[in-house]
Amino acid sequence: MGDFKHLVIAKFKDGVVVEEVLKGMEKLVSDIDAVKSFEWGQDIESQEMLRQGFTHAFLMTFNKKEDFTAFVSHPNHVEFSATFSAAIEKIVLLDFPAVLAKAPK
């Protein structure tokens, strides 16, 4: 069994200082050992029609599903989620066991 992934795509509300939200998220994942790695990005390339207003992707990786479950119920995550929810206009979450179909050489 491979890694378990927690993927969030979001559009922030007007006026939100995204850098501050990101700072909070980086602190969150660095404070919680269950999070194996964390990557994020801001769309710069796709056509507006295809990104449908979403601008940011956040991808957390866990060694196993149990680590993800521990992360979700961690008090720091519960607290951060409330802040994050207030900052976003729309969001999609997907949580899945990752299949590595082509590995980096």
Place this chain on the structure above:
Amino acid sequence: MGDFKHLVIAKFKDGVVVEEVLKGMEKLVSDIDAVKSFEWGQDIESQEMLRQGFTHAFLMTFNKKEDFTAFVSHPNHVEFSATFSAAIEKIVLLDFPAVLAKAPK
């Protein structure tokens, strides 16, 4: 500068054999050297409300944006995109330089 990522989240139409679409996608990325790695997953965890009907995530990684651009215009990708578009009910694409905020130990 880190990796460049191409993220697709999708909901397939009723009746689509997802395994066949996946087989085509795996062949596509294995045939094109510009694709550094490819992971995908099917959501098993998040609440229906939060995944908003989306079921699958596909994440391709490139060493640099130019490799992504080469992939997008590759004839095999152009051909596959037509097949893929016919199979999906909805989709969001995000293309971004990835920021690795927490690296795996």
